[in-house]
Amino acid sequence: MVGGRRRLAETLLLLRWVLPALIVCVVALQQVIQLIYIDDLGPSIRFFSNMLFYGVTGPLVVWWTLTMIARDLVQRERHDEEAHQRDQSFASIIKGSTDAILILDSNGIVLSWSRGAEQMFGYTSDEIVGKHFGILVPEDLKAQGEIERLARMILENAYIRNYETERITKDGRRLNVDLTRTLLTDSEGRVIGFTAIVRDITDRKRAEMEIRQLNKELEQRVAQRTQELQQATEELKRRNAELERANRELKELDRLKSDFISMVSHDLRAPLTNINGALELMNADCMGGPDTPCRAMLSIVTDQAALLTRFVQGVLNVSRIEAGVLSFRFTPVDMWSLIAKVVSDFASRNLPHRLMVIGDPPPAPAWGDRDRLEEILVNLVDNAVKYSPHGGDITIAARHVSDLSIVKKDGPLPAGPFIVVSVSDQGVGIAATEQERIFERFYRVDREDKREVYGHGLGLYIARRLVEAHGGCIWVESSPGKGSRFSFAIPVAHLNSSEARKPATATRGYVDE
Numbered sequence: 169m170v171g172g173r174r175r176l177a178e179t180l181l182l183l184r185w186v187l188p189a190l191i192v193c194v195v196a197l198q199q200v201i202q203l204i205y206i207d208d209l210g211p212s213i214r215f216f217s218n219m220l221f222y223g224v225t226g227p228l229v230v231w232w233t234l235t236m237i238a239r240d241l242v243q244r245e246r247h248d249e250e251a252h253q254r255d256q257s258f259a260s261i262i263k264g265s266t267d268a269i270l271i272l273d274s275n276g277i278v279l280s281w282s283r284g285a286e287q288m289f290g291y292t293s294d295e296i297v298g299k300h301f302g303i304l305v306p307e308d309l310k311a312q313g314e315i316e317r318l319a320r321m322i323l324e325n326a327y328i329r330n331y332e333t334e335r336i337t338k339d340g341r342r343l344n345v346d347l348t349r350t351l352l353t354d355s356e357g358r359v360i361g362f363t364a365i366v367r368d369i370t371d372r373k374r375a376e377m378e379i380r381q382l383n384k385e386l387e388q389r390v391a392q393r394t395q396e397l398q399q400a401t402e403e404l405k406r407r408n409a410e411l412e413r414a415n416r417e418l419k420e421l422d423r424l425k426s427d428f429i430s431m432v433s434h435d436l437r438a439p440l441t442n443i444n445g446a447l448e449l450m451n452a453d454c455m456g457g458p459d460t461p462c463r464a465m466l467s468i469v470t471d472q473a474a475l476l477t478r479f480v481q482g483v484l485n486v487s488r489i490e491a492g493v494l495s496f497r498f499t500p501v502d503m504w505s506l507i508a509k510v511v512s513d514f515a516s517r518n519l520p521h522r523l524m525v526i527g528d529p530p531p532a533p534a535w536g537d538r539d540r541l542e543e544i545l546v547n548l549v550d551n552a553v554k555y556s557p558h559g560g561d562i563t564i565a566a567r568h569v570s571d572l573s574i575v576k577k578d579g580p581l582p583a584g585p586f587i588v589v590s591v592s593d594q595g596v597g598i599a600a601t602e603q604e605r606i607f608e609r610f611y612r613v614d615r616e617d618k619r620e621v622y623g624h625g626l627g628l629y630i631a632r633r634l635v636e637a638h639g640g641c642i643w644v645e646s647s648p649g650k651g652s653r654f655s656f657a658i659p660v661a662h663l664n665s666s667e668a669r670k671p672a673t674a675t676r677g678y679v680d681e
Contacts, residue, residue, distance in 0.1 A: 268366040271352075274359045276300050276315070288368055290338030301364070304335045306342060318349065322362065326351040335366065344373040485543075485626075489633045496537040496637065500661035503566050503587050504529035506538065510545050511564065520558040523549070530568040534587040535661035536638045544634050545589065547627035548654045552593035555652075560594040572657055576643055586640065586657035593653075598646040606644055607632040631656065 268285035270278055278301055281293040289296075289304060296303070302315055314333065322328050331347040346367040352360050485494065511523050534541065545564075552562045566589045572581040575588055598606060605611050610625040635642040635656045646652035 266368075268364075268368075270301065270364040270366070272301055272362045272364060274361055276302065276319075276362075279361065285366070288337070288343070288366065289335070295338075306334055306336045309334060318347075322349050322351050323359075332369070343368050344370045485630050489630070494637070496540060498536055499538065500533035501536050501538045501541055501658075503534050503541070503589060503658070506542055506545065507564050507566060507589070510542060510549060513546075514549055514553070519553060521553055521556055521560055521562050523562050523564065525564050527565045527567060530566050530587050532568060532585075532587070533661045534658040536658050540634050540638070541658065544631045544656060545591070547631045548591040548656075551627055551654070552591050552595070552652075555595035556593040557595070562594075563590075563592040565590045565592075568660065569657075572641070575655065576641070576657075579641070579643065582639065582641060582657075582659075585660040587660055588655055588657045590653055590655040592651065594651045597648040597650050598644065598652055599648055603644055603646060607642065628654075 265282065265284045266287070267282075268288045269280075269282040270285060271280035273279055278296050278299055281291070281296050285296075286292055302310065305315060318328065318331075321331075328347060328349040331349075333345060333347055335343050335345050337343060346369050348365040348367075350363045352362060354360050507525055511525060514523055549562065549564070556562060566587060568585065569575055569588050570585045572586060572588075607628050609629040611629075612625045632642050635658070638658050640657045640659060642654070642656040644652060644654050
């Protein structure tokens with residue numbers, strides 16, 4: 169608005185000099201034309217010429233002058249309206265802003281105070297306008313020269329942005345603020361004041377401080393947990409070292425035990441061989457004589473010597489299995505004839521049990537070591553004899569299956585056709601909890617009938633290891649009071665490709681896993 173009025177005044181001052189000069193020029197031009205062309209035409213012509221010239225020139229000059237003034241007034245009014253709208257918009261922005269917006273003169277006196285400033289600092293416009301803005305600066309910052317420092321910074325750069333400092337409210341509270349200040353100058357570049365925008369960042373600073381504190385606590389906890397983890401790791405290493413040392417000692421003890429058992433078994437085997445030979449000769453001599461107590465005693469000694477021989481042989485087999493030196497000779501084996509042989513051998517002992525073979529012969533032979541397969545079957549039948557009541561039935565069966573899932577419902581199932589041999593008894597049965605350990609070394613099932621049963625707990629363990637060496641599997645099906653059925657599966661021999669069925673360990677013996 170001030171600029172428009174200045175331009176109007178300048179225009180009027182210009183017209184004050186231009187109009188007289190223009191009139192003078194026009195009159196002089198008219199006089200020259202009249203002197204040259206019109207004076208000779210008579211008075212009437214000169215009269216009409218003067219009337220036409222002065223009657224037209226004057227109004228034209230006035231019209232032109234008024235047009236210039238009116239145009240300038242319209243333009244000034246338009247500019248004033250636009251400026252008024254901008255002022256209203258700016259006032260609305262300042263009024264609605266939560267930031268404190270101040271206008272200061274060149275000496276720092278507050279000239280304008282926004283509603284956001286009232287809400288932030290607690291001073292009304294009447295209380296603060298006309299006072300120095302230093303009323304908002306804490307005393308300690310004044311002592312540090314902040315007011316002078318801000319003055320130097322704005323004079324050097326013409327603005328200050330994102331300057332974080334502190335200000336004090338009317339009630340004495342200290343606020344963390346973000347300060348933006350801009351230099352105001354007139355048209356000639358002279359400093360006339362400053363604008364200041366103050367934003368309250370107290371909550372942000374408090375949140376940042378809480379985050380830093382939480383980060384510090386987190387770092388402390390991480391360091392503590394790391395230290396605890398390191399201590400736990402060291403303790404774990406120490407315990408692992410102790411376990412490794414104990415494991416080495418146990419392995420050494422196990423090796424010494426195996427060596428001792430192997431040595432003792434070998435040392436016992438030679439005398440037992442001699443004893444069994446002598447007993448055979450004595451039995452042959454006594455067969456033709458009368459039935460005397462000597463013959464009964466000799467029969468008892470013979471049976472006990474046979475038991476001791478089987479025990480020593482079992483211990484030797486365990487030692488060889490665990491050492492990985494038990495050799496195998498794989499050939500096609502007729503399991504039906506093998507079952508008949510084992511049944512015949514047990515029948516010759518005059519046992520108080522009835523052994524039965526059921527089913528039909530398998531259509532194909534098994535692939536394995538005949539002696540080892542016989543040992544497996546003997547161990548299973550011997551186990552059935554031990555745990556079956558007198559007069560009980562022991563049933564042996566063999567069948568050909570193309571898929572083990574038909575007869576075995578759980579556990580790992582190797583692929584391929586198998587010959588499955590089963591030995592069933594009518595004993596007291598085995599609890600489910602004990603079935604998981606029945607094939608462990610030296611494990612024996614607790615009997616409910618308390619009847620003493622001779623055995624060393626190696627027969628089923630040896631059977632399992634021998635079956636696994638053949639690439640098969642062994643399992644038990646039993647319920648307490650309903651007897652047990654032990655089954656093992658041996659791969660079928662493929663006569664045209666027998667080498668394809670031979671286990672990888674067959675050339676050097678079984679290797680312990």
